Amino acid sequence: MSGWLSICLITAALVGSMLFSGLETGGYLLNRIRLRSRARQGDRSARSLQHSLRDAHRFIFTVLIGNSIANYVISREVTRLYIAGGVQVRGELLLGIIPWNAEAAATLTLMLPLFLFGELIPKNIFRHHAETLMYRCSAFLRLVQWALFPLTGFLKALFNLLTGGRGRREELDGFSLSLQGLREYFSEDTRRAALSDHQHGMIDNLVAMHRTLAQQVMKPAASMAQVSEKASVRQVLDLMRTRDVDQVAVHHGPARIVTGFINLFDLMDPALSPDDPVKPLLHKTVRVTSDMPLTRAFRLLRKRGEQTAVVVDRSVRVVGLLHIRDIARYIVRDV
Numbered sequence: 001m002s003g004w005l006s007i008c009l010i011t012a013a014l015v016g017s018m019l020f021s022g023l024e025t026g027g028y029l030l031n032r033i034r035l036r037s038r039a040r041q042g043d044r045s046a047r048s049l050q051h052s053l054r055d056a057h058r059f060i061f062t063v064l065i066g067n068s069i070a071n072y073v074i075s076r077e078v079t080r081l082y083i084a085g086g087v088q089v090r091g092e093l094l095l096g097i098i099p100w101n102a103e104a105a106a107t108l109t110l111m112l113p114l115f116l117f118g119e120l121i122p123k124n125i126f127r128h129h130a131e132t133l134m135y136r137c138s139a140f141l142r143l144v145q146w147a148l149f150p151l152t153g154f155l156k157a158l159f160n161l162l163t164g165g166r167g168r169r170e171e172l173d174g175f176s177l178s179l180q181g182l183r184e185y186f187s188e189d190t191r192r193a194a195l196s197d198h199q200h201g202m203i204d205n206l207v208a209m210h211r212t213l214a215q216q217v218m219k220p221a222a223s224m225a226q227v228s229e230k231a232s233v234r235q236v237l238d239l240m241r242t243r244d245v246d247q248v249a250v251h252h253g254p255a256r257i258v259t260g261f262i263n264l265f266d267l268m269d270p271a272l273s274p275d276d277p278v279k280p281l282l283h284k285t286v287r288v289t290s291d292m293p294l295t296r297a298f299r300l301l302r303k304r305g306e307q308t309a310v311v312v313d314r315s316v317r318v319v320g321l322l323h324i325r326d327i328a329r330y331i332v333r334d335v
Helices: 002-030 032-040 045-053 058-083 102-135 138-147 149-162 179-187 197-211 233-243 296-306 322-330
Strands: 092-094 098-100 226-228 247-252 255-261 287-290 310-312 320-324
Touching: 002 058, 002 102, 002 179, 002 226, 032 045, 032 247, 045 102, 045 138, 058 138, 058 149, 092 310, 102 138, 138 149, 149 233, 197 322, 233 247, 287 296, 296 310, 296 322
Parallel strands: 226 247, 287 310
Antiparallel strands: 092 098, 247 255, 310 320
């Protein structure tokens, strides 16, 4: 009876080892854009999977610990079978050189099967079918993460301590959409035809955004339409009409310090009189430095909910204007 129990445990542990090895590979290859889309549409497996992959380090700790436990159970039960079959625990020397006992026999027996069925085969299966299998295994993964939480939580805390907290909110490279990886993916000969040359250029521009500075994309201050904060609605509309713009900067005092912006739509309120001052309609100024990478400037604008930023140099002198449209033009421009 104990022999059959060992065989059942070995089979279950081998299936677990296959799943953990496959999940480790599938976690890297899963399409994150499709995952977010399915989660937004209310797909329960997608939501569960998204939650499991949110903390990349804990996910890795989970699959590694789970795989180690599965392999330990397999090794222990095979060793027990050898002992039950008469192989000694301490044993003798095989050929007078090699120590031969139940543990050595179990190690030699499991070496090839575990490599094939616990590593190579499941990793290849998940590599080709990650989009299907990861969703089907989402409930299993969530359950194991919950069961191993005390261990993974301790390892995550230890990891944060050893790395000085750098891994606290970090995502592993394979768990976030990498623009560099996207460019390399579509640059392969087999996929080159999937996108036009212009689309490839857009990907290149996106990849280069972190190296592009705000001053390279901004409009110079000399070309910026400005009015005093004491100006009236009529004066601003006249300036917009004359300069053919839909937005003007509003400055304050003799130093002409830009304090905000007025958009054409702000002046379309029927309750406004032509002689009303525009100061109450101001959008607060978002300031970025001229040497700020375009990616950071874009995130700052999104965070503040504004369309335009004033670009200043190291002496806090206004040198230009950066609009969301300018960033969009940079992305879609021909290389």
